[in-house]
Amino acid sequence: MKKQFAVIGLGRFGGSICKSLVDEGSEVLAIDQDEDKVNEFSSLVTQAAIADSTDEKALKGLGIGNFDHVIVAIGDDIQSSILTTLILVEMNVKHVTVKAQNDYHEKVLNRIGADEIIHPERDIGVRIAHNVVSNSVLDYLEISDEYSIVELAAGPTIDGETIVNLDLRARYGCNILAVKRDEDIHVSPRPDKKIEEGDILIVIGADDDITRLERRWI
Ligand code: ADP
Numbered sequence: 001m002k003k004q005f006a007v008i009g010l011g012r013f014g015g016s017i018c019k020s021l022v023d024e025g026s027e028v029l030a031i032d033q034d035e036d037k038v039n040e041f042s043s044l045v046t047q048a049a050i051a052d053s054t055d056e057k058a059l060k061g062l063g064i065g066n067f068d069h070v071i072v073a074i075g076d077d078i079q080s081s082i083l084t085t086l087i088l089v090e091m092n093v094k095h096v097t098v099k100a101q102n103d104y105h106e107k108v109l110n111r112i113g114a115d116e117i118i119h120p121e122r123d124i125g126v127r128i129a130h131n132v133v134s135n136s137v138l139d140y141l142e143i144s145d146e147y148s149i150v151e152l153a154a155g156p157t158i159d160g161e162t163i164v165n166l167d168l169r170a171r172y173g174c175n176i177l178a179v180k181r182d183e184d185i186h187v188s189p190r191p192d193k194k195i196e197e198g199d200i201l202i203v204i205g206a207d208d209d210i211t212r213l214e215r216r217w218i
Contacts, residue, residue, distance in 0.1 A: 002025065002026055002027050002054055002084030002114055003020050003026050003027070003068050004026070004027045004028075004029070004044075004066070004067045004068050004069075004070075005026050005027065005028050005029070005067065005069050005070070005071065006028070006029040006031060006064055006067045006070045006071070007021070007028060007029070007030050007031065007070075007071045007073060008031045008032075008053045008070065008071065008072050008073060008074060008084060008184050009031075009032060009053075009055045009072065009073035009075065009081075009099075010012070010030055010031075010032040010037040010038070010040070010041055010073075011037075011073065011074075011075045011076040013073045013075070013099055013120055014030075014071070014074075014099075015037075015040075015041065016031075016045065017071055017073060018030050022044055022045060023166040027046045028045040028046050028047075029045065029046060029047045029048070029049065029062065029064075029067065030042075030044075030045040030047070030048045031049050031050075031053060031062065031172075032050065032052065032079065033052045033053070034050075035050050038050045042189075045123055048086065049062055053072070053074070053080065053084040053087070054080050054083040054084055054087070054166075056087050059084075059087060059088070059091070060091070061118065063099075064088065064091065064093065064107070065091045065092065065093060067093060067182040068094055068095065069094065069095075069096075069097065070088050070093050070095070070096050070097070071086070071097045071098075071099075072084050072085055072096065072098040072099065072114075073099050074099070075099070075101070076101065078101055078102075078105050080106070081098060081099070081101075081109075082105070082108055082109065082112065085098050085109055085112055085114050086112050089112055089113040089114065089203075095115050095116070096114050096115050096116070096118040097114070097115065097117075097118060098111075098114045098116070098117055098118070099106065099118055099119075099120060100117050100118065100119050106119070106182045108165050123142075124125070126140075126142065127139070127141075127180065137140065139151040143204075146206050146207055147191055147205065147206055147207065148204075148205070148207055148210060149177065149202065149203070149204045150202075150203055150210055151180075151198055151200050151201070152200070152203055152213075152214065153195060153198065153199075153201075154195050154196065154197055154198060154199040154200070156197050158197075159195070159197040160194055160195070160196070161191055161194065161195050162167065162191065162192050162193060162194050162195070163190070163191050163192070163193050163195065164177060164191035164192060166195070168205075168213065172205065172209045172210075172212055173205055173206060174203050174204050174205030174206075174209050174210060174213055175204050176189060176201050176202070177202045177203065177204055177205055178201075179193065179195065179199050179200070179201055179202070180199065180200040180201040180202065180215065181196065181198075181199050181200075186209055
């Protein structure tokens with residue numbers, strides 16, 4: 001059976017979530033209190049409804065308790081976001097994801113039992129900052145406060161070296177998860193694989209170790 005999602009708040013973030021879910025073939029109920037927004041999405045999603053999500057009766061009327069996953073993408077109105085989340089948690093919705101505006105907002109959402117809290121603006125900011133600071137880092141994914149996965153472009157200093165010779169694990173505590181060359185991607189590359197300049201190495205490690213690695217090797 002198709003997974004059923006509801007997205008509350010059809011601003012830039014909620015709107016793009018709706019589009020991605022529809023592209024993946026999911027069923028999506030899109031909710032906003034603004035009629036124009038709802039009209040904009042009505043032909044894209046499975047169902048679109050005008051409702052104030054802080055109105056418990058309105059949410060019940062839409063059968064929101066039966067959805068597998070509800071995403072609260074209300075932007076600036078933190079109070080509405082919190083109240084909506086509280087109602088969804090009390091209705092025992094299986095999985096509630098909420099977009100947080102700031103740390104205070106996140107703390108409250110945690111307390112009231114949101115299953116997942118996301119900070120799209122902050123995360124994108126950190127990513128862009130990292131890419132701007134480093135020449136060799138192409139993309140960056142923070143997996144905890146200390147560890148990240150990065151895409152590093154292989155420079156001339158390691159051209160022709162095998163993975164075993166580079167020995168990133170012993171020297172830097174980092175592991176190569178995959179090597180991308182043009183359109184090909186080699187996941188868990190063999191130790192005898194030769195790296196060529198321009199290859200993209202997908203590396204996991206502690207942030208400090210990755211920084212050392214970037215400086216010396218790539
Ligand atoms: P973004 O930063 O993602 O663009 P916005 O703040 O522009 O977010 O959009 C949030 C959307 O959430 C708006 O379309 C707004 O009408 C909607 N919204 C805000 N409060 C409620 C509410 N209580 N019920 C339903 N929709 C709401």
